[in-house]
Amino acid sequence: MSETEKSYREVEDLQVYQKLCDLHLEIWERSFKWPRQDRFELTSQVLRSSNSSPAQLAEKNDDRHLRNKIEGVNRSRTEAGETIHHLYIAYRKEYFGKEVYTQYRSRYKECVRMLNGLEKSLERFLPSKDQRWVHEPQAAYEAQAPTGYPV
Numbered sequence: 001m002s003e004t005e006k007s008y009r010e011v012e013d014l015q016v017y018q019k020l021c022d023l024h025l026e027i028w029e030r031s032f033k034w035p036r037q038d039r040f041e042l043t044s045q046v047l048r049s050s051n052s053s054p055a056q057l058a059e060k061n062d063d064r065h066l067r068n069k070i071e072g073v074n075r076s077r078t079e080a081g082e083t084i085h086h087l088y089i090a091y092r093k094e095y096f097g098k099e100v101y102t103q104y105r106s107r108y109k110e111c112v113r114m115l116n117g118l119e120k121s122l123e124r125f126l127p128s129k130d131q132r133w134v135h136e137p138q139a140a141y142e143a144q145a146p147t148g149y150p151v
Helices: 015-031 036-061 066-092 098-123 138-144
Strands: none
Touching (some): 015 036, 015 066, 015 098, 036 066
16 A cells, blocks of 8 residues: 555654654753753653653554544643643753743644644544544633633
8 A cells, every 4th residue: 555545644644743753852952961960850851751742642653442542642742741841940940041941832832732633633533422622612621621720
């Protein structure tokens, strides 16, 4: 079967996977400049979470169970959030400036939005009663589970 005949995507075909891998490699390179005393704490944590985000997608890509694929997307999203936290701490420790942190945060938030879209598209194949994103009006969902913490 040729690439054009496939009815599915490999994980490497997913734009969000590519972006998450690029982010990990950039963070990996940048972290070499951080102080040695943080090598086993912050450096290790940010490298682990930034790599885990795309790894969760890869791990579940060939899973035959749709709910497991969706769980991989959810885990990828939570690892992206954890990475943002570690980058914020690196910014607070003055390992880079606010502009660099803001750019990373923005790029990770873009990936989170892409992961939300991927989850929505996967849920369309679930029975209607199990679909969280597809059938609930967005306003109703936002009222039940707001993004972030309440003001």
